[in-house]
Amino acid sequence: MTALALAPLERRLVDECQRDLPLEPRPFAALAARLGVEEEDVLEGLRRLSELGVVSRVGAVVAPHRAGWSTLAAMQVPAEILPAVAEFVSGFEEVNHNYEREHRLNLWFVVTAPSAWRVDQVLREIEYRTGLAVIDLPLVEAFRLDLGFPLS
Amino acid sequence: MLAEADRALVAAVARGLPLVMRPYAALGAELGMAEGEVLERLRRLLSTGVIKRLGVVVRHHELGYVANAMVVWDVPDGQVAAAGARLGALDWVTLCYRRPRRPPVWPYNLFCMVHGRDRRVVLAQIEQATAAANLQGLPRAVLFSRRRFKQRGARYDAPLLPC
Numbered sequence: 001m002t003a004l005a006l007a008p009l010e011r012r013l014v015d016e017c018q019r020d021l022p023l024e025p026r027p028f029a030a031l032a033a034r035l036g037v038e039e040e041d042v043l044e045g046l047r048r049l050s051e052l053g054v055v056s057r058v059g060a061v062v063a064p065h066r067a068g069w070s071t072l073a074a075m076q077v078p079a080e081i082l083p084a085v086a087e088f089v090s091g092f093e094e095v096n097h098n099y100e101r102e103h104r105l106n107l108w109f110v111v112t113a114p115s116a117w118r119v120d121q122v123l124r125e126i127e128y129r130t131g132l133a134v135i136d137l138p139l140v141e142a143f144r145l146d147l148g149f150p151l152s
Numbered sequence: 153m154l155a156e157a158d159r160a161l162v163a164a165v166a167r168g169l170p171l172v173m174r175p176y177a178a179l180g181a182e183l184g185m186a187e188g189e190v191l192e193r194l195r196r197l198l199s200t201g202v203i204k205r206l207g208v209v210v211r212h213h214e215l216g217y218v219a220n221a222m223v224v225w226d227v228p229d230g231q232v233a234a235a236g237a238r239l240g241a242l243d244w245v246t247l248c249y250r251r252p253r254r255p256p257v258w259p260y261n262l263f264c265m266v267h268g269r270d271r272r273v274v275l276a277q278i279e280q281a282t283a284a285a286n287l288q289g290l291p292r293a294v295l296f297s298r299r300r301f302k303q304r305g306a307r308y309d310a311p312l313l314p315c
Contacts, residue, residue, distance in 0.1 A: 002178050014215070019205040023191050023198075025174055027161045039173065046208070057168030057305050061209060066202040067162040068308045069153055073250065074258070083306065090302040098302040100220065101295040108222070108295070112306035114159070114184075135254050141233070143248040144240030145262075147206050 006054070009037060010045050014054060020128065061146045064139050069119045070112040071138040074105040075130075082107065083132055094122050105135065154202065157185065161193050162202065162309035168209075211303060212267045219271040219296065223278050224260035226253065226291040234264055238285040239264050244277050259291060271296065 006014065012035055022030035028046075029039040049055040064070055067126045079084045082100065089109055098109040115118045123134045154162065160183050168174035176194070185193075197203045201205040205253040212220060227235050232250055239262070240248040265282070268274040275294070282288055 014208060014210055018210070022205045023176075023195055023206075025176065025187060025191075027175065028171075028173065039227055043171050043173070049208075052170070052214065052246045053211055056209045056303070058171065058208055059168035059206070059305065060162065060165040060197075060203045061205050062166050062306065062308065063201055063204050067159060067166075068306075070264075070306065076257075085208075086244070086301040092309055095302060095308045096304055098300075099220075099297045100299040100301065101297050103293060103295045106298075109302075110306070112308065114308055133259055135255075137251040137254070137258070139249050140252060140261075141236065143233075143236030144245060146247060148186050148257040148305075 006049075007045070009041060010049055010054075011034065012075045013042065013049060063145065064142060068112060068114045069116040069138075070110060071119055071123070071136050073109055073123055073126075074135045074137065075107045075109060075126075075132050076105050077130075077132060079106075085132070088129065089126060092122055092126075094118065108130050157183075158197060158202070159195055159308070160170065161185070161190065164306050165194065165203070166204065166308055168305060184278060209305065213221075213300060213303075216269050217267040219268045219274045221266045221274050222297075223264050223266060223281070223293045224293050224295070225262045225282075225287050226259045227287065229261075229263045233283040235262060235287055239281055242281055242284060244268070245281060260293060262287075 019032060021027050024030055026039065028042045031038045032042045044059055046055060053150045056102050086107060088097060089095055093099055095109050100106055101108050111119050112121050113122065123136055127134045162303050164179050164183060169180045172178055176190045180190040198206060215271055236248055236250055239245050244266055246265045248268055250261055251263055253259050254260045265275050268277065280293060282292065
């Protein structure tokens with residue numbers, strides 16, 4: 001896929017608004033003032049970016065294990081059943097990321113839930129239903145968290 | 153432990169704000185909280201580090217960052233904190249974590265993510281990162297993503313559905 005052509009305002013919304021959304025009743029008006037446009041332009045731009053899929057959401061990135069539990073899990077899935085297994089895994093509400101990667105362990109996904117107990121239950125259910133081992137790799141220590149993603 | 157009201161609020165903002173003029177008021181209406189209380193709680197959740205950032209969350213792939221590598225090393229336990237700090241300080245490393253080894257299938261304990269537009273550039277950045285963190289010669293694997301099956305915000309309030 002090639003990079004989408006973004007309008008200048010859309011590019012600035014993506015590049016300059018990944019942190020510090022103003023904590024005031026009309027945050028998009030505050031952003032608009034900062035960017036020198038109208039509130040409606042900001043809302044319109046963010047709606048379009050969401051429709052394009054460039055913006056996943058305008059919201060919070062939560063520190064791991066402060067408001068629930070999560071883990072990174074990996075499986076070795078035979079190629080011929082990978083699409084079906086991946087679809088089954090993605091079907092869990094608790095799975096937020098799910099990728100095929102270039103490795104013998106070829107399916108990698110993140111499970112997030114209100115409790116460690118529920119995360120564990122999801123992993124066990126995937127093992128039970130697929131008959132394949134799930135490797136559980138919870139975070140031990142974070143050296144860098146998601147702090148946004150500069151475009152430059 | 154978070155208060156119940158904070159939990160509900162974190163779950164809601166992790167899902168995303170409605171794109172309306174007064175999103176905090178709209179969120180509050182959903183949660184039975186006044187707009188002022190939503191703002192007050194969010195301020196505290198940010199200052200205490202429960203919420204790392206509040207703003208636009210992008211999807212790399214749609215922006216043309218299609219070369220997405222997870223890089224892992226097997227680092228002696230005594231060295232991992234120093235190596236992680238060095239990796240995490242690099243501009244092009246977006247995430248860096250220590251995770252447990254699971255021998256024999258998974259011997260690696262230090263993880264980082266590198267996103268780029270071009271696989272060759274990412275590979276060169278990985279070599280630079282390896283040198284910057286003094287990880288030359290240690291067992292390493294580079295796992296580029298091949299297919300994305302799912303990517304969205306985490307759900308902190310997933311319903312407990314009967315299986």
